[in-house]
């Protein structure tokens with residue numbers, strides 16, 4: 001199955017977050033009309049901590065982990081996040097669907113999630129379909145009947161390819177005018193028209209981020225369409241991201257029934273192309289084999305996080321943010337670059353090895369799902385080590 005690479009090398013790179021460090025929790029308190037993000041902070045800051053080397057921790061084998069209690073009384077347990085229990089998840093979600101929507105980082109988390117489920121039910125039958133934009137990994141046994149879906153939708157808003165005819169004038173033959181067919185890519189920044197499948201699933205995890213910042217040859221649009229206007233570009237890409245994200249948040253508030261579908265946002269996934277951010281100039285992620293010590297990233301904070309939290313805070317749908325940015329910033333060592341290309345001609349410091357950091361995101365996703373009723377009205381209190389691969 002796709003995504004199982006790095007398991008061997010990564011068996012020696014398992015880490016856990018220790019509880020003596022703080023635990024960060026973004027939780028949502030609901031009142032009748034409005035949801036807002038509440039950063040509970042204090043000793044229960046679920047997403048903060050440091051990575052600790054732990055050779056004893058086997059990959060995708062959390063059931064064997066002796067350190068974690070196995071029940072789900074999220075609030076009663078003090079500060080204890082439930083472990084990822086794939087069997088429990090499959091039982092809870094029998095006949096149901098979970099969908100990751102977004103870019104290749106969403107794909108990363110989707111693959112990790114499917115691996116974690118597969119590890120829990122290794123003998124279960126499954127089918128895979130790697131379609132674009134919709135892909136699926138379905139476990140099909142009657143008792144283990146769950147769909148794990150991926151919708152490739154890197155902007156969440158619509159990117160349309162519109163065929164267009166332009167006049168082609170060849171300077172060497174000025175009297176011969178031809179019509180040439182080209183494709184124009186229009187980013188419809190205020191439009192979501194293909195979101196129907198998102199309403200039909202039980203859990204949906206959205207993400208959009210890095211495509212907004214691609215410029216030059218790798219830019220994904222030719223023009224932007226907004227209202228009745230089409231224009232060339234938005235120079236301030238963070239502003240463009242905010243606009244697209246607001247289109248998404250409005251769509252979710254108007255279209256997704258929170259009683260049927262739990263909505264999550266993946267959080268901004270950091271990249272590590274420049275070692276000067278963490279004190280190692282002239283290096284990239286490919287030169288690093290260990291996480292950054294401690295609980296804070298020495299580089300500049302990711303400005304998108306504030307934009308994201310601002311947009312989420314205005315939503316009426318109780319969307320839960322997987323606030324993974326800081327913890328992932330500490331993992332400069334966890335990108336595929338070093339492992340896939342030791343010659344270092346190609347340095348992927350954006351995606352993540354699987355098994356690896358996305359497993360941790362999925363553990364937090366699982367904890368949030370299991371604790372869902374509590375996360376709506378209480379904080380999730382957590383107090384034991386978070387085991388991380």
Ligand SMILES: *[C@@H]1O[C@H](CO)[C@@H](O)[C@H](O)[C@H]1NC(C)=O
Nearest residue numbers: 094095096140141142143145
């Ligand atoms: C899986 O679950 C769905 C919904 O409960 C049901 O319609 C379908 O028949 C199930 N499939 C199998 C193979 O059990």
Ligand SMILES: *[C@@H]1O[C@H](CO)[C@@H](O)[C@H](O)[C@H]1NC(C)=O
Nearest residue numbers: 097127128129136137138147
């Ligand atoms: C997996 O299940 C989904 C519905 O949950 C369905 O749309 C998709 O076609 C299925 N994929 C395969 C490969 O059977």
Ligand SMILES: *[C@@H]1O[C@H](CO)[C@@H](O)[C@H](O)[C@H]1NC(C)=O
Nearest residue numbers: 123124125126140141142143
């Ligand atoms: C998996 O599928 C095979 C072939 O259809 C079937 O014989 C087997 O019982 C299935 N496994 C389970 C655990 O249901």
Ligand SMILES: *[C@@H]1O[C@H](CO)[C@@H](O)[C@H](O)[C@H]1NC(C)=O
Nearest residue numbers: 190191225226227228229230
């Ligand atoms: C677009 O133009 C139409 C017709 O002129 C108008 O009715 C509509 O309100 C406009 N929409 C927006 C978003 O400006």
Ligand SMILES: *[C@@H]1O[C@H](CO)[C@@H](O)[C@H](O)[C@H]1NC(C)=O
Nearest residue numbers: 053278279290291292293294
């Ligand atoms: C990080 O911590 C480890 C263990 O305490 C230590 O061996 C290592 O030198 C530290 N690395 C840096 C860059 O401070």
